[in-house]
Amino acid sequence: xxxxxxxxxxxxGFIYAMVSMGMVLIFRAVNIVNFAQGEFLMFGxxxxxxxxxxxxxxxxxxxxxxxxxxxxxxxxxxFTSYWPLRNAQIRAIVVSAMGASIVFKEGARLIWGSxxxxxxxxxxxxxxxxxTAVVQWQNxxxxxxxxxxxxxxxxxxxxxxxxxxxxATAQDRYMASLVGIPVVFSIALTFALSAMLxxxxxxxxxxxxxLNNTMxxxxxxxxxxxxVIGGFGSVPGAVIGGLLVGLxxxxxxxxxxxxxxxxxxxxxxxxFLMFRPQGIFGTRIxxxx
Amino acid sequence: xxxxxxRLDPKRxxxxxxxxxxxxxxxxxxxxxxxxxxxIAWITCLCVLSNYVLLGMCGxxxxxxxGLWGVGAYITANVVMKLGWPPLLALLLAGLGTGLLAFVLxxxxxxxxxxxxxxxxxxxxxxxxxxFMNWTPFTGGALGISNVPSFSxxxxxxxxxxxxxxxxxxxxxxxxxxxxxxxxxxLGRSFMAIRxxxxxxxxxxxxSLLTKSIAFGITGILCGVAGALYAFxxxxxxxxxxxxxxxxxxxxxxxxxxxxxxxxxxxxxxIISLLQEWVRPLQNYMQFFYGxxxxxxxxxxxxxxxxxxxxxxxxxxxxxxxxxxxxx
Numbered sequence: 196x197x198x199x200x201x202x203x204x205x206x207x208g209f210i211y212a213m214v215s216m217g218m219v220l221i222f223r224a225v226n227i228v229n230f231a232q233g234e235f236l237m238f239g240x241x242x243x244x245x246x247x248x249x250x251x252x253x254x255x256x257x258x259x260x261x262x263x264x265x266x267x268x269x270x271x272x273x274f275t276s277y278w279p280l281r282n283a284q285i286r287a288i289v290v291s292a293m294g295a296s297i298v299f300k301e302g303a304r305l306i307w308g309s310x311x312x313x314x315x316x317x318x319x320x321x322x323x324x325x326x327t328a329v330v331q332w333q334n335x336x337x338x339x340x341x342x343x344x345x346x347x348x349x350x351x352x353x354x355x356x357x358x359x360x361x362x363a364t365a366q367d368r369y370m371a372s373l374v375g376i377p378v379v380f381s382i383a384l385t386f387a388l389s390a391m392l393x394x395x396x397x398x399x400x401x402x403x404x405x406l407n408n409t410m411x412x413x414x415x416x417x418x419x420x421x422x423v424i425g426g427f428g429s430v431p432g433a434v435i436g437g438l439l440v441g442l443x444x445x446x447x448x449x450x451x452x453x454x455x456x457x458x459x460x461x462x463x464x465x466x467f468l469m470f471r472p473q474g475i476f477g478t479r480i481x482x483x484x
Numbered sequence: 485x486x487x488x489x490x491r492l493d494p495k496r497x498x499x500x501x502x503x504x505x506x507x508x509x510x511x512x513x514x515x516x517x518x519x520x521x522x523x524i525a526w527i528t529c530l531c532v533l534s535n536y537v538l539l540g541m542c543g544x545x546x547x548x549x550x551g552l553w554g555v556g557a558y559i560t561a562n563v564v565m566k567l568g569w570p571p572l573l574a575l576l577l578a579g580l581g582t583g584l585l586a587f588v589l590x591x592x593x594x595x596x597x598x599x600x601x602x603x604x605x606x607x608x609x610x611x612x613x614x615x616f617m618n619w620t621p622f623t624g625g626a627l628g629i630s631n632v633p634s635f636s637x638x639x640x641x642x643x644x645x646x647x648x649x650x651x652x653x654x655x656x657x658x659x660x661x662x663x664x665x666x667x668x669x670x671l672g673r674s675f676m677a678i679r680x681x682x683x684x685x686x687x688x689x690x691x692s693l694l695t696k697s698i699a700f701g702i703t704g705i706l707c708g709v710a711g712a713l714y715a716f717x718x719x720x721x722x723x724x725x726x727x728x729x730x731x732x733x734x735x736x737x738x739x740x741x742x743x744x745x746x747x748x749x750x751x752x753x754x755i756i757s758l759l760q761e762w763v764r765p766l767q768n769y770m771q772f773f774y775g776x777x778x779x780x781x782x783x784x785x786x787x788x789x790x791x792x793x794x795x796x797x798x799x800x801x802x803x804x805x806x807x808x809x810x811x812x
Contacts, residue, residue, distance in 0.1 A: 291779045297778070
């Protein structure tokens with residue numbers, strides 16, 4: 196029972212980690228919290244459904260195609276709801292992201308209908324661990340695939356030239372443009388990467404929970420919690436935060452109450468905000484006048 | 485002296501009188517269904533006004549308004565139905581109770597700044613919604629509370645849609661005037677000082693934690709009163725009404741109208757509330773275009789309708805008086 200919960204909690208945690216990591220990437224690049232990140236998960240899942248069930252491709256190519264399509268969606272999102280507003284007040288950008296999230300939600304409903312859908316599993320069947328725990332292979336596949344993807348994105352950011360370009364843009368956009376970095380390209384790439392990462396999460400999640408067009412909000416809420424618990428703006432923090440949220444959700448749901456799942460997560464979040472607002476990995480930033 | 489002059493400005497007086505006349509004749513001009521829409525819109529106006537105080541004046545972005553609205557509504561229902569106290573007392577208790585709750589929570593939450601406060605408010609919203617859904621003795625759980633009696637004062641019962649309209653509109657006007665007053669008061673000025681530069685405000689001797697908590701408390705009072713009005717009007721409370729989505733709607737409304745004056749909140753609320761009714765035949769596509777419209781509006785005019793109107797007005801004025809005095 197506990198082992199089972201642990202595996203499913205970690206699997207869900209990795210999904211949240213992908214969403215919150217996408218959120219952190221965008222936050223670092225443009226200093227904006229993306230209120231439409233959960234919608235990326237939903238939309239990616241639906242794109243995967245389109246390639247897998249409507250165009251009858253096997254699941255792995257469907258996931259890859261969905262990821263590519265999400266990259267395009269991310270760039271479109273950036274050029275429509277962030278870029279024209281880059282010099283406006285932050286709250287205008289927050290509202291425009293909310294508008295965009297409504298567009299995603301309703302667009303998905305108009306294209307694919309409001310009946311919940313699902314996609315194929317990457318690996319079918321169940322496995323028995325330690326003779327007692329029955330675990331779905333999909334959970335293990337989620338853990339493996341998302342771990343590799345998160346590691347890949349992390350290495351891309353830390354070890355490659357293109358990652359350094361993105362980090363430089365994130366740190367100081369003006370300085371980056373002075374040393375000849377194409378800032379627009381770099382930011383667009385960050386949005387694309389973020390949308391791809393989160394979108395694949397949707398495709399992986401779909402076989403476990405049915406996809407519906409309103410799932411973005413709860414996902415977004417949990418990703419917020421993960422980002423804050425991990426430490427705002429920290430990439431490893433987002434992953435650890437996501438895992439924590441997944442585990443809290445699994446064990447809280449089993450031992451306390453399933454109806455209070457989101458409430459439990461947010462109570463933990465409020466405690467974190469009270470006693471360690473900078474999160475696990477964050478550093479306290481001195482406020483400037 | 486100058487303010488006395490402004491008050492007697494004939495253009496202003498005529499405009500206000502016309503606006504009042506239109507608002508008061510609405511019950512004569514519409515059927516009872518549209519009247520219900522207007523009633524809900526005025527109640528929403530109170531919540532959006534609270535958003536104006538917190539965001540427009542104090543610069544703090546909160547997503548907890550719909551939750552506080554719900555707290556007010558459930559307090560009213562409980563006070564009237566379980567304790568059997570008069571509705572007027574319930575209305576006051578809802579306002580004060582919610583305000584006090586928000587004020588006390590404000591002390592905890594405003595130890596966090598900017599984004600972190602916003603997250604905490606999303607958390608509060610989620611927790612409150614979870615309580616509304618699950619705390620059966622207080623909220624009736626998933627079934628909600630039905631048959632909340634209408635507002636009454638002595639033998640005078642506000643039970644028709646039309647009477648409700650005047651009652652709600654009266655409360656709205658009182659709240660609006662009080663907020664206008666607040667804008668010119670020292671407290672309102674200190675809100676705006678915090679919005680513009682918190683550290684500078686602290687240096688001027690403003691206790692920013694206390695002041696922000698007061699702003700959140702005012703938000704609570706407005707939302708609580710709105711909740712009480714909603715409970716009296718609708719008679720049925722369900723956790724599905726008081727959601728995070730509703731809070732985002734309030735933010736969109738206040739941003740659509742513009743955050744520079746309380747009238748922006750009213751304009752934004754009215755436009756969105758009425759738009760939703762008028763384009764109901766297109767329901768299937770409505771939400772999609774609504775989202776698209778928000779993005780477009782933010783791109784074209786991030787200051788909202790008020791900001792756009794002001795820019796137009798200034799343009800027009802400068803055209804009337806060409807800048808001939810400027811040296812070339």
